[in-house]
Amino acid sequence: MATIGVEHVYKVFGEDPEQAFPLMEQGKGKAEIQEETGLVVGVQDVSFRMESGALFVIMGLSGSGKSTLLRCINRLIDPTRGRVYLEFDGERIDVTSLNKSELREVREQKISMIFQHFALFPYRTVVDNVAFPLEIQGVDKATRREKGMEILKLVGLDAWAESYPPKLSGGMQQRVGLARALASEAELLLMDEPFSALDPLIRMHMQAELLNLRDRVRRTILFISHDLDEALKLGDRIAIMEAGRIVQLGTPEEIIVNPKTEYVANFVEHADATGVLTVTAVAKQVEVTKEPPKGLGISRMDPQPAAFAEGDGLVICLDADGKPIAAYQDEVAMDFKYVTDDLTTVGDETVLLAEHDTTLKELMRARLATSKNPVIALKEDGGLDGIITGQEILLGVLEKGRKEEAE
Amino acid sequence: MKRDRRNSRTFPWGRPAAAFVCLLIGASLLAAVLCGPAWAQQHGVSLFEQIGTQGSLIPAEDWIDQAIDWIALTFADFFDVVRSVINNINRGLLAALMRLPVWGISIGGKAVAIPILGLLMVPYLWWASTKWTGIYGFVSLWLIANLGLWEATMETLSLTLTAALIALAIGIPTGILSGKSDIVEAVVRPILDFMQTLPVFVYLIPAVILFGLGAAPGVVATVIFAIPPAVRLTSLGIRGVPKELVEAGEAFGCNYWQLLFKVQLPMARPSIMAGVNQTIMLSLSMVVIAALIGSGGLGGEVVRSIQRMLVGKGFVAGLAVVFIAIILDRATRSVGEKKM
Ligand SMILES: Nc1ncnc2c1ncn2[C@@H]1O[C@H](COP(=O)(O)OP(=O)(O)OP(=O)(O)O)[C@@H](O)[C@H]1O
Numbered sequence: 001m002a003t004i005g006v007e008h009v010y011k012v013f014g015e016d017p018e019q020a021f022p023l024m025e026q027g028k029g030k031a032e033i034q035e036e037t038g039l040v041v042g043v044q045d046v047s048f049r050m051e052s053g054a055l056f057v058i059m060g061l062s063g064s065g066k067s068t069l070l071r072c073i074n075r076l077i078d079p080t081r082g083r084v085y086l087e088f089d090g091e092r093i094d095v096t097s098l099n100k101s102e103l104r105e106v107r108e109q110k111i112s113m114i115f116q117h118f119a120l121f122p123y124r125t126v127v128d129n130v131a132f133p134l135e136i137q138g139v140d141k142a143t144r145r146e147k148g149m150e151i152l153k154l155v156g157l158d159a160w161a162e163s164y165p166p167k168l169s170g171g172m173q174q175r176v177g178l179a180r181a182l183a184s185e186a187e188l189l190l191m192d193e194p195f196s197a198l199d200p201l202i203r204m205h206m207q208a209e210l211l212n213l214r215d216r217v218r219r220t221i222l223f224i225s226h227d228l229d230e231a232l233k234l235g236d237r238i239a240i241m242e243a244g245r246i247v248q249l250g251t252p253e254e255i256i257v258n259p260k261t262e263y264v265a266n267f268v269e270h271a272d273a274t275g276v277l278t279v280t281a282v283a284k285q286v287e288v289t290k291e292p293p294k295g296l297g298i299s300r301m302d303p304q305p306a307a308f309a310e311g312d313g314l315v316i317c318l319d320a321d322g323k324p325i326a327a328y329q330d331e332v333a334m335d336f337k338y339v340t341d342d343l344t345t346v347g348d349e350t351v352l353l354a355e356h357d358t359t360l361k362e363l364m365r366a367r368l369a370t371s372k373n374p375v376i377a378l379k380e381d382g383g384l385d386g387i388i389t390g391q392e393i394l395l396g397v398l399e400k401g402r403k404e405e406a407e
Numbered sequence: 408m409k410r411d412r413r414n415s416r417t418f419p420w421g422r423p424a425a426a427f428v429c430l431l432i433g434a435s436l437l438a439a440v441l442c443g444p445a446w447a448q449q450h451g452v453s454l455f456e457q458i459g460t461q462g463s464l465i466p467a468e469d470w471i472d473q474a475i476d477w478i479a480l481t482f483a484d485f486f487d488v489v490r491s492v493i494n495n496i497n498r499g500l501l502a503a504l505m506r507l508p509v510w511g512i513s514i515g516g517k518a519v520a521i522p523i524l525g526l527l528m529v530p531y532l533w534w535a536s537t538k539w540t541g542i543y544g545f546v547s548l549w550l551i552a553n554l555g556l557w558e559a560t561m562e563t564l565s566l567t568l569t570a571a572l573i574a575l576a577i578g579i580p581t582g583i584l585s586g587k588s589d590i591v592e593a594v595v596r597p598i599l600d601f602m603q604t605l606p607v608f609v610y611l612i613p614a615v616i617l618f619g620l621g622a623a624p625g626v627v628a629t630v631i632f633a634i635p636p637a638v639r640l641t642s643l644g645i646r647g648v649p650k651e652l653v654e655a656g657e658a659f660g661c662n663y664w665q666l667l668f669k670v671q672l673p674m675a676r677p678s679i680m681a682g683v684n685q686t687i688m689l690s691l692s693m694v695v696i697a698a699l700i701g702s703g704g705l706g707g708e709v710v711r712s713i714q715r716m717l718v719g720k721g722f723v724a725g726l727a728v729v730f731i732a733i734i735l736d737r738a739t740r741s742v743g744e745k746k747m
């Protein structure tokens with residue numbers, strides 16, 4: 001698989017970009033530099049390396065330099081300083097040092113791109129649009145068509161092959177854009193706000209489609225968005241940009257739980273965290289003792305519990321590895337059910353077990369379908385992590401998992 | 408803009424002040440005209456026309472005369488080649504047009520001409536415009552043939568097409584270059600302005616000196632007159648291609664020529680075709696004027712009619728020009744928007 005790496009990339013727009021560097025070293029900001037010299041700092045000292053096969057999202061407000069950074073990667077814009085490299089199964093290509101024809105070849109074979117306003121060619125039919133990268137690669141007409149139709153089927157638009165793009169709705173046009181990018185067989189996909197021009201409903205649909213498609217065609221995707229909800233939904237990792245720089249880089253959960261700057265916190269404030277936060281972030285720790293609580297007849301139990309935990313009226317019996325084996329509420333034995341189980345025929349005497357990567361959204365849905373009993377949160381190894389009640393869920397939603405502050 | 412206007416209205420003294428300044432300037436001008444001559448006499452300054460005219464201070468006319476003579480002599484071979492190329496294209500086109508026969512049938516002892524070109528025109532005009540334009544094309548060519556102007560019309564047509572072809576062959580590539588490069592645009596733009604504002608009669612004369620009599624000087628003058636819209640509209644079309652589409656072409660690995668032929672030219676086609684249409688129309692109008700230096704055709708008929716005061720003959724020839732103009736316009740107007 002392929003990856004993209006970026007090292008200390010700068011892009012300064014204007015007549016004499018070198019002028020801006022001493023000022024940047026003095027720690028002057030984008031606005032100051034523009035006022036003093038008239039130069040616009042588009043991207044300032046950005047470094048990151050994508051995981052192979054990952055979906056990496058760059059997020060930021062308008063003008064923060066997202067498009068500029070993206071275009072530095074396939075050099076539609078030449079970076080002023082810094083390195084961009086691509087890796088393909090060990091082979092490393094230094095994009096910044098390529099000459100014109102090498103660069104053309106890399107664009108033709110290795111990277112493709114999807115645009116905010118689709119950038120379809122209105123004078124070409126849908127299938128000819130999709131086959132455009134193949135035409136540039138010099139593939140013959142019959143193969144081109146066949147391949148184009150195949151990919152159109154993948155995005156569900158084969159019936160529209162002979163139409164012209166302006167006749168299609170926005171969502172359909174962007175699916176054609178997606179198909180065109182897939183047609184080139186490049187392993188790297190650059191997407192510049194591909195869904196921003198779409199209606200919210202179609203947008204959600206396209207996001208789901210992208211995730212679905214990603215499972216079928218393995219690609220490494222660099223995705224730009226100005227919408228944190230979209231970034232949280234799609235990204236394996238997210239880089240947040242402000243005024244040309246990356247101010248925070250992390251997994252969706254890291255960003256939600258621990259926003260590093262006020263700028264990021266502002267975004268997080270308005271984001272929907274329930275699809276991102278996992279039970280690990282909200283579980284309430286409980287004390288584990290060897291002493292059996294009073295009134296619990298442990299002699300009848302098989303196997304014998306090694307330890308006990310108690311909280312919110314729930315007594316949890318643990319085995320030697322710390323894994324829950326039974327639970328009692330008011331001395332009544334409860335059934336165990338996993339959040340992921342079929343929960344349609346579950347009675348009141350049930351306790352839910354949530355694995356470590358269960359999101360709050362999944363948990364809330366499961367609780368809605370069953371009982372309001374406390375939920376047992378598990379660690380990655382299956383051991384007891386803690387207990388979650390309605391209170392923890394609410395705190396998680398309102399405080400985005402920042403438990404310390406909440407208490 | 409709106410706000411500016413409101414501001415000037417809120418300043419109550421704005422308008423009276425302006426009126427006062429105008430009055431002041433007017434009064435001083437009046438004073439200068441009335442008292443000027445007396446003042447000049449007193450101080451020994453004569454008026455310009457009192458000095459007498461032994462030629463102007465800057466004898467540019469002579470310089471240009473000499474330059475043209477020098478160019479005509481030095482590059483005589485080059486102009487010969489150009490002339491023969493133009494004449495050959497024109498003769499070839501005319502021969503091709505005249506090869507299409509005009510059938511004649513006799514109705515009640517009168518010969519009625521039926522031009523084949525008119526029949527061939529119908530389906531094309533129908534496709535390019537409407538059914539009615541197709542019918543119009545046939546009717547107008549039929550009229551021309553039966554007015555006895557067929558040969559003159561074909562001459563005009565072949566001259567127009569020759570000039571338009573050459574103008575487009577030069578103009579479109581120039582337009583492409585100037586659309587792609589700001590430097591070329593900066594050089595070409597003032598030249599085009601010059602070509603478009605220079606009165607056409609001015610370069611009819613040097614054209615005769617450089618290319619002799621016949622079709623060539625007329626065609627050359629026409630080409631100069633008709634090139635600007637081809638260049639301008641091609642450049643405009645190329646520059647008007649949305650940035651994202653050019654980026655898309657580049658992002659998928661287009662080279663210079665692929666970008667030009669697969670992205671820029673197809674996107675610019677409506678604009679380029681508008682340029683083609685204008686170039687052809689300007690060619691036609693100029694070819695008629697070029698009859699003044701003997702290039703013949705319908706313009707020749709008009710010029711001869713003026714010289715001999717033949718009102719009817721001149722008017723009919725002028726009408727034929729209008730017929731042809733409408734056909735050429737409809738034939739090229741909306742082709743740019745059609746899917747091919
Ligand atoms: N060609 C250019 N010349 C001068 N300045 C530019 C140019 N392109 C971008 N900029 C500036 O660089 C900065 C970053 O722009 P960029 O387009 O990368 O922002 P963005 O994050 O993609 O914003 P948006 O969400 O609006 O697309 C902006 O301040 C912009 O004004």
Ligand SMILES: [Mg+2]
Pocket residue numbers: 066067068192193
């Ligand atoms: Mg952008």
